[in-house]
Amino acid sequence: MKGTIKDILKISGVHGYVLARDRTMQIKLPSKHRFAGAKKQIKLLYDDLMQTPKRPGNTMEIFFDDLVLTVFTNGMTMLMVLSSTRVNLALVRMTGKLVIANLVKEKF
Amino acid sequence: MNQDISGGLDTTRCPEIVKILSLGKRSGKLSLSNGSQSGNIFFRDGEIIHAQCGALQGAKAVYELAVWTSGEYRFSVDEMPDAVTVELSVDEILSEATNRIRQMDRVISLIPSSTIVYAFDPEIKEKEIVLKSIQWKILSQIDGKKTIADIAQNTGLGVSDTMKVFYTLVKSGLLHEAYPSEGESPVDMVELPETPFMNALKDDLTRAIGPVAPFIIRETAQEMGLDLLADDLEQKAALIETISNRIPSETMSLQFLDTMTDWINTEEI
Numbered sequence: 001m002k003g004t005i006k007d008i009l010k011i012s013g014v015h016g017y018v019l020a021r022d023r024t025m026q027i028k029l030p031s032k033h034r035f036a037g038a039k040k041q042i043k044l045l046y047d048d049l050m051q052t053p054k055r056p057g058n059t060m061e062i063f064f065d066d067l068v069l070t071v072f073t074n075g076m077t078m079l080m081v082l083s084s085t086r087v088n089l090a091l092v093r094m095t096g097k098l099v100i101a102n103l104v105k106e107k108f
Numbered sequence: 109m110n111q112d113i114s115g116g117l118d119t120t121r122c123p124e125i126v127k128i129l130s131l132g133k134r135s136g137k138l139s140l141s142n143g144s145q146s147g148n149i150f151f152r153d154g155e156i157i158h159a160q161c162g163a164l165q166g167a168k169a170v171y172e173l174a175v176w177t178s179g180e181y182r183f184s185v186d187e188m189p190d191a192v193t194v195e196l197s198v199d200e201i202l203s204e205a206t207n208r209i210r211q212m213d214r215v216i217s218l219i220p221s222s223t224i225v226y227a228f229d230p231e232i233k234e235k236e237i238v239l240k241s242i243q244w245k246i247l248s249q250i251d252g253k254k255t256i257a258d259i260a261q262n263t264g265l266g267v268s269d270t271m272k273v274f275y276t277l278v279k280s281g282l283l284h285e286a287y288p289s290e291g292e293s294p295v296d297m298v299e300l301p302e303t304p305f306m307n308a309l310k311d312d313l314t315r316a317i318g319p320v321a322p323f324i325i326r327e328t329a330q331e332m333g334l335d336l337l338a339d340d341l342e343q344k345a346a347l348i349e350t351i352s353n354r355i356p357s358e359t360m361s362l363q364f365l366d367t368m369t370d371w372i373n374t375e376e377i
């Protein structure tokens with residue numbers, strides 16, 4: 001497995017992702033997705049997460065009624081995967097961990 | 109009073125039977141068996157004249173039989189031995205047997221069975237250890253594979269005497285319990301279902317953390333309440349992910365995740 005962002009998108013039930021590092025943010029979501037225009041809110045979340053660097057874990061799941069945000073952090077990098085609640089969450093977490101590890105290695 | 113008597117040693121131990129036969133001034137053979145072990149005590153007019161248990165003969169054989177707490181006995185009248193090996197009175201033998209039973213009760217509190225295997229403890233607390241020749245004889249037999257009963261047989265000592273020596277050696281910190289089958293640890297004894305997923309999981313995890321892998325898989329699945337035979341991709345992924353968190357090296361953990369994610373993706377297609 002390459003462990004690239006494309007691997008995340010291949011998982012059935014994944015809507016898209018948000019990639020953030022320092023002042024850079026890349027959002028890959030369907031245009032009508034309700035998080036597609038939520039750049040400001042995502043930035044606030046990113047800033048908040050980055051202010052507490054010594055968290056016990058580096059994977060978070062935020063559950064909505066019809067949506068799950070799986071957030072991976074590593075240093076100043078954050079990968080947020082948006083998916084349906086019926087996705088194989090363990091597979092998302094496994095792939096996400098690999099992807100963020102590779103992203104940090106590559107310093108995207 | 110010529111009929112045979114028989115029963116279980118769990119309810120009536122050997123010294124009690126000996127006492128009864130002695131009081132009744134019986135003649136004949138008392139046969140005792142306990143698993144693979146067996147022994148005989150011969151009586152003439154209520155006095156013990158011969159006894160045999162494994163390689164032991166005479167009073168020592170009676171003492172060995174006296175400590176058995178399970179098995180069966182049968183008294184057959186008028187069977188006589190070829191030799192006379194016991195010259196002590198029944199009272200003298202019973203007195204010593206009672207002492208031995210008391211000692212064995214203490215031994216059994218530490219060493220509950222003669223099927224236990226012991227191995228040398230590399231961490232010796234004492235600065236200097238003085239050994240008796242019998243202790244050395246036993247120590248020279250210890251290889252992490254032989255049971256106490258095996259060693260008793262090899263050395264020609266009784267099982268109870270061998271257990272007593274083990275008691276002293278274990279107490280002094282020279283020995284620790286090994287695992288019974290050929291020096292395997294419980295980790296090696298963990299059996300996992302033979303499925304393609306389990307084989308892949310076991311192989312990849314073994315590469316990451318070594319032979320402890322099957323044990324970790326079994327333990328993690330138990331903690332998560334997962335059925336290792338279930339053909340459910342979500343369960344499989346959850347197991348992989350949880351196991352990956354238990355791999356101490358981050359690099360190895362990621363490598364494990366990498367190969368197992370591939371495996372899951374192939375399955376999903």
